[in-house]
Amino acid sequence: MAELSGAGGRARPTGGLELYAWLFMRVSGILLLLLALGHLAIMHLIHSVDEINFAFVAGRWANPLWRLYDWMLLTLALVHGFNGLRVMVDDYVRQAGWRMICLVVVYALTFFFLIAGSMVVLTFQPGS
Amino acid sequence: MYRGGTGQAAWLLHRLTGLGVLLFLLIHILDTGLVLFGAEIYNKVVIIYTHPVFRVGEVGLMAAVLYHALNGIRITVLDFWPELSGKQRELFYGVVALFALLFLPSAYLMLKPLF
Numbered sequence: 001m002a003e004l005s006g007a008g009g010r011a012r013p014t015g016g017l018e019l020y021a022w023l024f025m026r027v028s029g030i031l032l033l034l035l036a037l038g039h040l041a042i043m044h045l046i047h048s049v050d051e052i053n054f055a056f057v058a059g060r061w062a063n064p065l066w067r068l069y070d071w072m073l074l075t076l077a078l079v080h081g082f083n084g085l086r087v088m089v090d091d092y093v094r095q096a097g098w099r100m101i102c103l104v105v106v107y108a109l110t111f112f113f114l115i116a117g118s119m120v121v122l123t124f125q126p127g128s
Numbered sequence: 129m130y131r132g133g134t135g136q137a138a139w140l141l142h143r144l145t146g147l148g149v150l151l152f153l154l155i156h157i158l159d160t161g162l163v164l165f166g167a168e169i170y171n172k173v174v175i176i177y178t179h180p181v182f183r184v185g186e187v188g189l190m191a192a193v194l195y196h197a198l199n200g201i202r203i204t205v206l207d208f209w210p211e212l213s214g215k216q217r218e219l220f221y222g223v224v225a226l227f228a229l230l231f232l233p234s235a236y237l238m239l240k241p242l243f
Contacts, residue, residue: 081149082150
């Protein structure tokens, strides 16, 4: 079970990849705070789900800066979320065989959604 | 690990909201992906998000993201300024207060079209 810091966060790993993963969660977390809450505020408070349709997406993604915003949100949220899931697998799936299966599934899903999501955000052409 | 109290409640909620938001993210990538298949199918599917049940779900999503973000700041602050660890409970109450301040007006705006 992951060791906890005094605050109930995961204790800082001493080195190696786990330390980078731990640091990544905190740095990406701060970026996601702006990107994800910004996205929610734009879509649900400034606009609303009543306005969101194909034309809305096409209009937004006509501006490459919104594509960049959405792509950063997509990739950071996916890696942050799946790394969190990976830590939970390490914590709760105790049997070695099952743990390996779960980790393979986590990595496969991360890879699939990163590729598929990037394709959507970066290759969309409204005319097609 | 199971020490009880606010620290453990904050930690458990952090994991649950994280899982919930990840699950929604995957669904949201798939529904947005439908833009590649044209306006007709995309519009037909995303109109589901205006259904009252989904609107309430979206308020739940807002709550989960807000809590996870605010408690994430609390965790990060305590990680980098360990001298504050004696104040973790007060910081948690700060998270709860800030959450209420941001969540209640958001929920009002999001649910207003239902009434």
